[in-house]
Amino acid sequence: TKCFNPSAPPILSSAGGQLINQGGIELRISSLGENRFSIAASGSHPQENCLTLLLMIKGIEVESFVSEYPQAKGIHPFSGEGGFQYSYPSRAATMPLSFITSPDKEWFVLSKDREIRRKGFACYQDHLSNEAVVVLSHDEDIRKVSRTISAPSWELGFNQTRQDIVMERCRDLEDHFGLVPWMEKETTQWIDQLKVVAFFHGVHWTGHMYNTFDQMGEQLEWICETMDGKQVMAFLPAWDGRYYNTYPEHFPDERMGGAEGLKHFVETAHELGVKVVLMLGGPNLANFDFLEKHQMSDAALKGPDGVPQVQNWLDWNADLAKETMGLIMNFGHPKYRDYMVDKTAELFDLYGVDGVFLDGTLRWENAPDYSPYEGLVQYTREIRTRYPDRLIMGEDGYDAVYGLFDMFHTSGGPLGLENFMLRYTRQFYYLSYPAENGSAGIHEIGWSDQSHTIRSAQPEYTTPSVSMLYGILDNHGDAIREKLSSYRKWQLKQCPVMKK
Structure with missing residues (x-):
């Protein structure tokens, strides 16, 4: 957590900084080597329940997202106008995983959650900085919401085959959800x-x-x-x-x-x-x-x-x-x-x-x-x-x-x-x-x-x-x-x- 005034209590702001409240958000980014990062986040609010944590990523020249076959609406082109969003689990995303194509490399983003909880994927154009913004969301199980929230890690990387990343999710399914091949x-x-x-x-x-x-x-x-x-x-x-x-x-x-x-x-x-x-x-x-x-x-x-x-x-x-x-x-x-x-x-x-x-x-x-x-x-x-x-x-x-x-x-x-x-x-x-x-x-x-x-x-x-x-x-x-x-x-x- 980075604070401009280390002695000041952490605060949350919304509505362009017009609404201020105590609370905090912590982002933890770890390099896993081989062009891969682990990103985890947590947050708290003193009065309100915390349902969703959003993660926004800039710096990827997005051409498209790939989450399923085309007939399941699993191909999501991005042109710099408008945008798109979809969520797991759904027809368009049968894994909490998407591949992001760019001109020079293909990225992946995979949730390491060990429960079935909603994950959102989106891409929009930031009209102030004139670049694509990748947005990921994690929703807490609504039955367990409280004034704190912790998102399981997202793993973000590039230059690994789709086959390898899909098999990584399969190993998670077999280790943590009991699936049998x-x-x-x-x-x-x-x-x-x-x-x-x-x-x-x-x-x-x-x-x-x-x-x-x-x-x-x-x-x-x-x-x-x-x-x-x-x-x-x-x-x-x-x-x-x-x-x-x-x-x-x-x-x-x-x-x-x-x-x-x-x-x-x-x-x-x-x-x-x-x-x-x-x-x-x-x-x-x-x-x-x-x-x-x-x-x-x-x-x-x-x-x-x-x-x-x-x-x-x-x-x-x-x-x-x-x-x-x-x-x-x-x-x-x-x-x-x-x-x-x-x-x-x-x-x-x-x-x-x-x-x-x-x-x-x-x-x-x-x-x-x-x-x-x-x-x-x-x-x-x-x-x-x-x-x-x-x-x-x-x-x-x-x-x-x-x-x-x-x-x-x-x-x-x-x-x-x-x-x-x-x-x-x-x-x-x-x-x-x-x-x-x-x-x-x-x-x-x-x-x-x-x-x-x-x-x-x-x-x-x-x-x-x-x-x-x-x-x-x-x-x-x-x-x-x-x-x-x-x-x-x-x-x-x-x-x-x-x-x-």
Whole structure:
């Protein structure tokens, strides 16, 4: 700490120096050698809680920030006008890590935090000094805020490969978050033998039914005329009635054949050697009827301000108005997590399915009541203890979450910096993967023939998929059979992060 008057007490100022208060900020910078610095900070205020510490860096001629694949909005060009900001954990930043490109070198900035706490990344033009300002932020867990704050160190450096820095974060994940690399997981190695994940769509939000359970069984038998059943996974979205409408009740839809129909489909699949996975609402939604019935509105995912997050961004029925469906949920809430554990166990015990898929596992906020990340850790730990041979799959995520699930699908197929997701889990195509007629089935995108879901995902790293709608074989059977035949040759391409 540098003070102009060593005998004076430390002070804080704001509003251009118009507001003065006692308190202090301390910045600690250490050279680690090899073009690397460690930067840590702490602060205090006598009356107010301290939520965020900002670090501003000048002297880097910024061209862009890189935090993820382009389809995840992970490339952030900087032109000297305007600026940008994003945060971890999110689709745009699945690690607390960014690379900063400049004309003569590439920088990196990595947080060494051993907890999941929000990290912000930004770049703006300082119009007084006419240069770029890199801004980094650390937010304290809102449940633990006090009048002091201490930020874990940021490591800033240049002239090191992206591979080396990503692997450094992976070592942090394995040392401090308990992640286990894929090659050390004995129970899931068979997943690398899969050649296709077949989407058997159920009932659309509007009530349009694409398949009954018996029709799914017929199509699965047809698929297994071309593919070995052990190379096929059957993935069932909207098996429980109108998509999203009944979340998270999760009972087999009566129109589709009810409980007996689902049991018969699972039996058919197992006779063929196929594993069956059911899609659940997960954190993404609990509808208002469910919340009232179970007195669980307080289990909503809340922002730092305590305001519940609402599921209200889609127009499901094309009436030019968005539907407000319910609330996004926090798996950290004990009552909701217990409900989902019991529901998952019920599906395993009653129907013999091989796995479940949680929608919206990316959902994270600096919530004032419960940690959504800690909730997912507890949920997956309990299910694996009770059902060690069953699959748990998820939609979207970030580094510490990837290690909790056996398979993922991510919109657009990003795999993280240097494809680090593949060190811990496997990816298949997104739910909106189109059927041969271009339909996305129950997915809200509707028509998916040229969507980024298929244009952006990397086939060599993504388990192939087909989408099945009853009757599609009449006009497209030959094309689907040809696709399945080509899938038999598919092999997951190896990349450096997958190695020990």
